[in-house]
Amino acid sequence: MAATAAVAIHQFAECITCHAWSPDQSMIAFCPNNNEVHIYKLFTDKWEKLHVLAKHDQIVSGIDWSRSSNKIVTVSHDRNSYVWTQEGSDWVPTLVILKLNRAALCVQWSPKENKFAVGSGAKSVCICYYEQENNWWISKVIRKRHESSVTSLAWHPNNIYLATTSTDGKCRVFSTFIKGVDTRGSQSSTATDSKFGEQIAQLDLSSTWAFGVRWSASGKTLAYAGHNSMIYFVDEVELAPAAQNLALRDLPLRDVLFVSESVAIGVGFDCNPMIFAADDTGLWSFVRFLDERKATPSTSKASQLSEALGKLYGQSKGTSSDTVEPSKPRGGAHENCITCIVPLTKGRDGTIKRFSTSGLDGKIVVWDLENHITMAK
Amino acid sequence: MASSAAYLDADENLEAIISHIEQKSRKIETLLKQSKPVEALKTALEGSPLKTRDERCKSANWIVVHRAMMAIRDVDGMFNSLDPEYYDILMKYLYRGLSTGDRPTCDQCLKIHEKLTEKAGLGCILRSLADTVNTV
Numbered sequence: 001m002a003a004t005a006a007v008a009i010h011q012f013a014e015c016i017t018c019h020a021w022s023p024d025q026s027m028i029a030f031c032p033n034n035n036e037v038h039i040y041k042l043f044t045d046k047w048e049k050l051h052v053l054a055k056h057d058q059i060v061s062g063i064d065w066s067r068s069s070n071k072i073v074t075v076s077h078d079r080n081s082y083v084w085t086q087e088g089s090d091w092v093p094t095l096v097i098l099k100l101n102r103a104a105l106c107v108q109w110s111p112k113e114n115k116f117a118v119g120s121g122a123k124s125v126c127i128c129y130y131e132q133e134n135n136w137w138i139s140k141v142i143r144k145r146h147e148s149s150v151t152s153l154a155w156h157p158n159n160i161y162l163a164t165t166s167t168d169g170k171c172r173v174f175s176t177f178i179k180g181v182d183t184r185g186s187q188s189s190t191a192t193d194s195k196f197g198e199q200i201a202q203l204d205l206s207s208t209w210a211f212g213v214r215w216s217a218s219g220k221t222l223a224y225a226g227h228n229s230m231i232y233f234v235d236e237v238e239l240a241p242a243a244q245n246l247a248l249r250d251l252p253l254r255d256v257l258f259v260s261e262s263v264a265i266g267v268g269f270d271c272n273p274m275i276f277a278a279d280d281t282g283l284w285s286f287v288r289f290l291d292e293r294k295a296t297p298s299t300s301k302a303s304q305l306s307e308a309l310g311k312l313y314g315q316s317k318g319t320s321s322d323t324v325e326p327s328k329p330r331g332g333a334h335e336n337c338i339t340c341i342v343p344l345t346k347g348r349d350g351t352i353k354r355f356s357t358s359g360l361d362g363k364i365v366v367w368d369l370e371n372h373i374t375m376a377k
Numbered sequence: 378m379a380s381s382a383a384y385l386d387a388d389e390n391l392e393a394i395i396s397h398i399e400q401k402s403r404k405i406e407t408l409l410k411q412s413k414p415v416e417a418l419k420t421a422l423e424g425s426p427l428k429t430r431d432e433r434c435k436s437a438n439w440i441v442v443h444r445a446m447m448a449i450r451d452v453d454g455m456f457n458s459l460d461p462e463y464y465d466i467l468m469k470y471l472y473r474g475l476s477t478g479d480r481p482t483c484d485q486c487l488k489i490h491e492k493l494t495e496k497a498g499l500g501c502i503l504r505s506l507a508d509t510v511n512t513v
Contacts, residue, residue, distance in 0.1 A: 207510040228507035229500030247465070249498030 005273075005290050006333040007354075008366040010047060012040065018340050019358040020065040020072070025344060029053075029072060030358060031060035037074055039091075055082050055093045062107035062118070069113050075104035081118055081128070083137060096137040098126045106152050112159045114181055119150030125164055127176045127196075142174055142197045152224075152255070154213045160191045161200060161238075163222055165210035171224045173200040173237055190238060201237045205245060206230060212255040212266070217350065223264055225253035231266055231276065233284045244284050246276070257341045259369065260351035265290070267338035267357050273367065290367060291332045336361035391434060394426050398437045405441060409448050415458050417445040422466050427511035435513060442470045443482065452488050456496055464497040468505040469513045 013032030020029050027041045027050065037053040037060055056076035065072050072084040072091065079100040082093040098104065102121035109116045118126040118139075123146040126139040147168035154163045156173075160182055163173045175194035176182075184192045194200065206226030213224040222234045229248040234241050253268035262278040273290040337360045344354040344366065358364045401420055408417040421442040426434040449455050459467075471493065474486035494502065 208507040226507075227503075229503040247504065248500040250500050252500075252503060 004292055004333075005367050005369065005372045006365050007368045009333050010364050011362055012038070012047070012364055013362040015336075015360050015362045016340075016358040016364065017059060017061060018063050019342065019356070019364055020063040021342060021344065021356070022065055023067045023070055028364065029063050029065060030364065031063060031074075032362070033059065035059060035076065035078070037063060037072070051091055053082075053084060053091055053093070055095075056080060058103070061103065061105050064107050064109045064116065066109045066113040071109075071113070073107050073109060073116050075107040075118050077103035079104060079120075081107065081126075083116075094137065096128050096139060098128075098139050099141065100124070100126070102149075105149060108153045108155055110155045110159050110176075111157055115159070115176065115178070117153045117155070117162050117176065119153050119164060121149040123148060123150070123166075125150055125153065125162070125174070127162070127178065129178055129181045140178065140196060142176075144197065145172060145174075145199055145202070151209065151211050152213050154215050154222075156191075156215050157217065157219045158189075158191045160194070161219075163213045163215060163224075163237075165213045165224050167209040169204070169206045169208055169210055169226070171203040171205070171210055171213055171222070171232070171234075173202075173222075174198065175200060201241060203232070203234060203237070203241060203243065205232045205234075205243055212253060212268075214256045214258055214264075216258040216261050216264075218261060220261065221258070223256045223258065225256055225266060225268065227252045231256070233264075233276075233278070235282065246284060246286065248274075248286065254337065254339050255341045257343060257352070257355055259355070263351070265341060265355065267341045267359075269337045271334040271336060271338060271359065271361075272332050273338070273341070273357065290372065291334075333365045334359050334361055334363055391429070391431050394429060394431075394434045395437055397424060398426075398434070398441055401438075402441050402444075405445050409445070414445065414448040414450070415455050417448060418442070418455070418467075419459070419463060421445040422463050422470070425466055425513060427466075427513065439470065439473055439513065443474065446470070446474065446489070447482070447485055449485070449489070452492050455489075456492055461497070464493060464501050465504050466513070468493060468497065468501045469508075472505055473513050 015033040017031045017033050027039055029037055029039045031037050035056045035058055038049055039051040040047045041050045056078050058077035060074050060076045062075040075081045081096040081098050084091040084093050100120050100122050104118050104120050106119040107116055115127055115129045125142045128137045128139045131138050146166050149167045150164050152165045160175055160177050161173055162176050165171050175198045177194050177196050209227040211225050215222055222237050225231050229252045231246045232243055234243045236242055251269035253266040255267050257265045259265055264276045266274045275287040275290055276284055277287050278284045338357045340358045342356050343352045344356055347353045353370055354368050356364055356366045404420050405417040425438050471486045471490050474482050
């Protein structure tokens with residue numbers, strides 16, 4: 001029997017909102033569901049708290065740590081964003097004025113790390129870039145189009161296109177081309193010809209809240225999750241969107257990660273990463289859950305549900321217990337909803353071999369895909 | 378399918394839907410007389426007016442679905458011949474049935490709900506709860 005895919009499980013707090021790794025993966029930054037960001041470092045075999053970044057007034061909803069420039073960007077419900085730079089042994093914050101009148105919900109560095117995007121409850125997306133002359137970050141806002149809060153963001157590898165999901169159920173792709181920051185280049189492409197804030201595509205596949213948008217590494221495929229227990233895979237978003245709607249058997253997903261062009265992982269309310277794969281024709285389907293669970297044969301979710309309903313309507317079912325517990329610990333790595341999935345190590349073939357997840361149970365779990373997924377090439 | 382107006386509110390379209398439901402009703406009565414309750418249920422579920430906002434149409438279709446649903450005696454057997462494409466729409470009608478509060482209807486709905494959840498999973502329930510656009 002193959003070893004379990006969860007190679008490391010760390011209980012850092014009671015609840016974690018988001019997390020990010022340092023470029024060399026020796027340190028981890030996360031928000032323990034309060035206004036702080038804790039940075040832990042692994043010393044031999046024990047995690048020690050190294051820094052506490054305490055500048056925000058409310059919950060830190062998004063953290064991203066850039067790989068090359070080693071900067072941490074944090075956003076919070078307090079409508080602010082800070083870019084933290086390491087100077088010696090301290091992290092020095094720089095306030096970025098977002099001009100938001102609602103909470104900031106998510107943040108992502110662009111692939112070239114010269115911009116970052118912030119999604120907010122003000123139905124807008126802020127694109128921030130660094131202005132060398134004045135030594136500060138400027139925010140340009142995309143105010144149009146979104147009819148509700150922006151829940152997640154994903155940068156296309158071309159550093160210009162940004163995909164967003166919103167609680168209005170739609171997934172949109174915008175251009176974030178900024179003169180002086182992005183270059184037009186000798187070859188004109190649709191991306192470099194586009195204007196800032198221009199909507200490239202709008203996907204109206206879900207009538208419910210949308211979360212967890214992600215591009216595949218090449219930018220060819222886009223995936224996002226709907227709160228109606230669906231996951232959507234869309235090819236060629238820019239030219240001729242071809243979407244596949246996958247209905248999930250179980251609870252909805254909150255975040256998605258492409259491990260390769262044909263394998264994706266979804267995480268959410270089932271507390272167990274779900275593996276999706278595309279066959280040779282490009283047809284996506286659910287493969288299996290990643291984590292092996294200790295089987296509890298007598299208490300399936302369905303029978304618990306019908307027991308509860310039976311009590312509501314006064315029917316007596318077979319074995320009745322006095323208390324119906326809807327959420328028994330299921331014996332897996334995570335005990336509560338997984339809200340965040342972050343890639344860690346890539347193999348030589350460019351596919352992701354390790355990733356980490358964090359959730360409402362306050363755990364961060366590192367997963368290894370070696371021997372668990374055979375990559376069809 | 379070309380994108381067209383999501384909601385068919387023109388009178389003639391509503392009349393077309395109602396007459397389609399009446400057609401279904403006649404077919405269902407025939408199938409029930411032939412002791413084919415599962416076929417009757419499939420007929421009732423097909424072509425349900427999800428996109429329209431007109432309550433008359435929705436109620437008319439519900440009556441037809443209810444008739445077929447109440448005629449089912451062997452719930453386990455039903456699932457042997459009911460294709461998965463009907464699961465989501467059936468779940469929506471089960472909740473409509475549960476909301477009536479009528480004892481026999483609720484009993485039947487609960488029986489079917491237990492088996493449907495086993496077959497289709499919690500995702501099916503979620504889709505019926507979360508979808509506020511395509512309602513029954």
